[in-house]
Amino acid sequence: MDIKRLFALVAFLFATFTSTLAQGTEEQRKYGIPDPAIFSAFITASGTAGGFSTFHHSEYTYMDIYLDTPDELLFQHGLSLRFRKRFLNDTLVTYGLQLKSEMASDTAVRMEVEEPELDFYQVKTPDGWQPLTEVLDVYFDALAQGPVDYQSPEIAKASALLQEWIRFKAGGVVTPFQRLLHLKLAGLDLKGVQSLKPVICGVEKRQRSHIYSDPANATAGWKPVPANVLPESLRPKFFTEHPDYNWLLESSLDSAVFYPLFASKTPFVAIFEYETENKYCVPATGTQLLSQLEVELRNRFGLQPQSSSKYRRSIEGFRE
Amino acid sequence: MNALLACCLFFQSVYCNPVESGIPFQQEHSEPGNPYLSGNKINLEAVRTTCNFLTDNDITEVDGNLIPRRKTAFIRHIKHINETLEQAWVDNRDADAEIMGLLYELRFFEASLKQKAAQQAEGPLNIWQKIRLRRDSNKSSRVFRYKQPTKVSAGLNDPTDSPFWHAADTVPLQDRFDKLAKLKKIKAKKNMVVLFDKLGTDGSAPKIDAFDLDLDNDWTLKWGDEVHTDIAGSRIFAALGYDVDHPYYYGENKLTLVFNEASEIPDASVLVERVLGTYDVDLSPFISEKGIVTTDMADSLEQLRPFIGKPYVRFKKCGLEARPDRVKRIGSFLPEALHNDERTELRGALLAHQFIGNWDTREANTLLTLVHRGNYEYYQSAVFSDLGTSFGVVQHTFPPDFKTGLVNAFPWEAVLVKNKRVRLTSPVNAILDCYSDATYDDLQWMAKKIGAIDSIALRDMVHKAHWPKPLEELYFHKLASRRASILTAFQIPDLHPIAFDRNLNYEENGVKIIENGMLLQDYEPEANPESFLDEHGRFRNYGH
Numbered sequence: 001m002d003i004k005r006l007f008a009l010v011a012f013l014f015a016t017f018t019s020t021l022a023q024g025t026e027e028q029r030k031y032g033i034p035d036p037a038i039f040s041a042f043i044t045a046s047g048t049a050g051g052f053s054t055f056h057h058s059e060y061t062y063m064d065i066y067l068d069t070p071d072e073l074l075f076q077h078g079l080s081l082r083f084r085k086r087f088l089n090d091t092l093v094t095y096g097l098q099l100k101s102e103m104a105s106d107t108a109v110r111m112e113v114e115e116p117e118l119d120f121y122q123v124k125t126p127d128g129w130q131p132l133t134e135v136l137d138v139y140f141d142a143l144a145q146g147p148v149d150y151q152s153p154e155i156a157k158a159s160a161l162l163q164e165w166i167r168f169k170a171g172g173v174v175t176p177f178q179r180l181l182h183l184k185l186a187g188l189d190l191k192g193v194q195s196l197k198p199v200i201c202g203v204e205k206r207q208r209s210h211i212y213s214d215p216a217n218a219t220a221g222w223k224p225v226p227a228n229v230l231p232e233s234l235r236p237k238f239f240t241e242h243p244d245y246n247w248l249l250e251s252s253l254d255s256a257v258f259y260p261l262f263a264s265k266t267p268f269v270a271i272f273e274y275e276t277e278n279k280y281c282v283p284a285t286g287t288q289l290l291s292q293l294e295v296e297l298r299n300r301f302g303l304q305p306q307s308s309s310k311y312r313r314s315i316e317g318f319r320e
Numbered sequence: 321m322n323a324l325l326a327c328c329l330f331f332q333s334v335y336c337n338p339v340e341s342g343i344p345f346q347q348e349h350s351e352p353g354n355p356y357l358s359g360n361k362i363n364l365e366a367v368r369t370t371c372n373f374l375t376d377n378d379i380t381e382v383d384g385n386l387i388p389r390r391k392t393a394f395i396r397h398i399k400h401i402n403e404t405l406e407q408a409w410v411d412n413r414d415a416d417a418e419i420m421g422l423l424y425e426l427r428f429f430e431a432s433l434k435q436k437a438a439q440q441a442e443g444p445l446n447i448w449q450k451i452r453l454r455r456d457s458n459k460s461s462r463v464f465r466y467k468q469p470t471k472v473s474a475g476l477n478d479p480t481d482s483p484f485w486h487a488a489d490t491v492p493l494q495d496r497f498d499k500l501a502k503l504k505k506i507k508a509k510k511n512m513v514v515l516f517d518k519l520g521t522d523g524s525a526p527k528i529d530a531f532d533l534d535l536d537n538d539w540t541l542k543w544g545d546e547v548h549t550d551i552a553g554s555r556i557f558a559a560l561g562y563d564v565d566h567p568y569y570y571g572e573n574k575l576t577l578v579f580n581e582a583s584e585i586p587d588a589s590v591l592v593e594r595v596l597g598t599y600d601v602d603l604s605p606f607i608s609e610k611g612i613v614t615t616d617m618a619d620s621l622e623q624l625r626p627f628i629g630k631p632y633v634r635f636k637k638c639g640l641e642a643r644p645d646r647v648k649r650i651g652s653f654l655p656e657a658l659h660n661d662e663r664t665e666l667r668g669a670l671l672a673h674q675f676i677g678n679w680d681t682r683e684a685n686t687l688l689t690l691v692h693r694g695n696y697e698y699y700q701s702a703v704f705s706d707l708g709t710s711f712g713v714v715q716h717t718f719p720p721d722f723k724t725g726l727v728n729a730f731p732w733e734a735v736l737v738k739n740k741r742v743r744l745t746s747p748v749n750a751i752l753d754c755y756s757d758a759t760y761d762d763l764q765w766m767a768k769k770i771g772a773i774d775s776i777a778l779r780d781m782v783h784k785a786h787w788p789k790p791l792e793e794l795y796f797h798k799l800a801s802r803r804a805s806i807l808t809a810f811q812i813p814d815l816h817p818i819a820f821d822r823n824l825n826y827e828e829n830g831v832k833i834i835e836n837g838m839l840l841q842d843y844e845p846e847a848n849p850e851s852f853l854d855e856h857g858r859f860r861n862y863g864h
Contacts, residue, residue: 124410173375173402182378
């Protein structure tokens with residue numbers, strides 16, 4: 001990458017980038033994988049596809065508790081809401097509450113808002129205040145052992161505490177709840193939001209990779225992309241160490257298993273999928289790059305686009 | 321006043337705050353009608369309404385005005401406050417000092433954000449607002465008169481430290497500005513390279529926004545008659561205990577502005593055109609060099625290396641004001657609301673404005689900010705902003721215009737005493753409640769702070785403004801004289817007398833530059849295009 005290009009579109013690109021972040025939307029694409037073993041080997045080996053180089057940099061473990069109303073209004077409205085515990089490279093643990101929409105079929109854009117920090121929230125119990133994260137950990141600790149028995153006393157107690165926390169906070173400052181009320185969807189008024197409760201939970205292993213262009217790996221016909229313009233605080237260390245590489249996209253190879261927290265004939269749903277996400281400062285260029293990569297991956301690995309969220313696929317699976 | 325003092329002392333003894341706020345207990349909290357209280361318990365619904373307003377970016381309007389987007393750090397801070405209050409509500413706690421402090425903080429933020437939304441909706445000043453500014457200017461000399469007490473009083477005690485003011489500590493007064501800058505992680509290098517972002521459209525002086533090379537922090541670049549005055553004024557206010565903006569002076573070729581070729585303003589020539597069109601100011605005389613960044617330039621200034629081949633411009637002189645990522649601006653600090661007009665530290669600020677001869681005292685030039693201290697700890701701070709319309713201001717009615725930094729228009733006395741009556745000499749364009757309500761005692765309190773500035777501190781702060789040498793000398797003597805006039809008028813013994821000469825003379829190469837305390841000729845007009853004598857300012861429209 002010509003480092004002089006670093007500044008080529010600073011003002012315009014930076015402004016566009018920040019405005020995109022501010023909208024609470026992200027452009028993603030998802031793919032089903034016909035041969036997981038071969039594709040997994042490609043990812044862990046940091047392979048190249050066309051003019052795209054990849055760098056496998058992290059393995060994350062996510063644990064999720066999905067919420068919905070008793071009559072599955074979030075599912076019906078194409079939304080998903082989950083508590084997520086993230087284990088980042090076995091060292092860092094964070095908790096969040098995320099509200100997402102299903103991917104729009106025409107733009108591949110998903111609405112996403114997050115309450116990014118749950119550590120300071122407390123749940124009132126008969127014994128006093130307890131951190132919300134400890135209540136969530138009752139589920140997550142059980143998940144670490146395998147399938148979760150939603151009828152166990154521990155889970156039932158945690159579920160009651162969680163529902164009480166949701167009931168109390170529904171009209172408050174928790175961003176996903178604020179957004180749900182703002183959307184004014186049928187049935188999802190304050191009372192509807194207060195009725196949210198855990199419906200499924202699961203574990204997900206995620207192999208994260210940077211996708212970038214490396215001038216040394218440029219293939220014939222590869223059109224160089226101007227340098228991605230980002231605040232230093234958002235630039236991954238890998239690109240600070242390799243200033244010639246141009247960060248374009250981010251990807252994750254996910255293998256997940258979900259368990260129902262209600263009676264179902266299906267004991268679990270397993271999902272194996274690949275996600276790519278735009279990280280380029282000019283959204284339109286990023287969209288082109290996503291399409292370009294899609295062609296490469298389809299030709300080489302037979303990847304097939306899909307749009308349903310893990311939540312939708314899981315619920316549909318548990319209904320079977 | 322006694323009640324306020326008692327209140328402050330009470331607060332000092334009981335207040336503690338788990339979310340690192342610095343808001344002192346307010347007398348009003350014990351009064352009926354506090355919207356966040358039902359009896360002495362928290363009114364959860366009212367607290368939530370405010371917290372949702374402050375944190376929910378889906379709420380985009382208030383009173384028909386667009387609300388500025390709330391920043392992530394600000395939202396986070398409010399959520400922490402909200403959680404503490406919600407837990408207190410669940411526990412049915414009485415509203416103690418901690419709760420009162422947090423409720424006050426919420427109320428302050430809410431009112432400030434609403435003020436900002438209303439201010440932005442107003443747009444440029446209309447004719448009536450301009451007339452009011454002129455009227456307040458004319459009224460100043462009549463309003464700011466105080467009877468000298470026959471008996472010298474001990475004076476008021478210092479208020480408790482608050483977002484509005486901080487007592488002196490071990491840091492030398494002249495270094496308090498740098499201490500504030502360090503807290504905000506501002507790094508003004510000796511040679512700066514900044515990246516063009518956009519041309520400003522508001523305010524009266526030409527300015528542009530620029531990115532720091534780290535792209536996390538921003539800077540505002542200014543030219544003209546406030547380049548020296550803003551820097552001196554901000555440092556003096558910081559020395560007196562106030563928080564301020566952080567402007568820095570950059571002399572010839574010390575700052576490089578690099579352009580983005582693809583932007584609307586791709587080089588210096590277009591910038592000059594656009595500034596002329598927007599502000600009616602010709603930037604050309606301020607430009608020292610322009611062109612394309614070369615390898616040779618990068619060899620002498622490493623920061624330029626990534627920009628070889630890009631257009632750049634350098635200036636004979638300019639001001640660079642920090643817009644650090646760690647500081648989130650909310651709205652004004654509400655000098656006329658929430659009982660703030662009763663604060664000695666805000667009333668006393670009138671005398672600080674008089675000391676530097678600041679004219680533009682509008683509420684819009686006050687800021688409530690949230691500062692990230694690090695490790696996700698935040699503190700509120702009230703900032704006196706835009707202190708550059710000072711050090712000698714001349715106004716013209718037709719055409720409406722003014723010019724600052726005219727040293728001969730900067731009186732030798734800040735305060736005059738006649739028949740036991742004290743009169744302030746510098747007009748201000750907005751007589752805010754805290755200034756109209758200021759008493760002799762309030763001003764005397766500030767006079768003591770001004771008296772604490774000694775010769776070394778004053779010399780250092782004037783020097784940092786980088787006026788040309790003769791101007792620096794003249795301003796130093798004038799400020800020393802104004803300081804003396806203040807101490808005399810408020811009957812304060814001068815513990816650090818600063819010698820000054822009202823008949824100062826200054827010659828250079830046999831040419832008289834200053835005679836009997838008057839600047840005789842424009843000093844090096846090529847290097848100082850703004851002129852220190854020419855009263856013809858730019859056509860100031862308070863926002864185009």
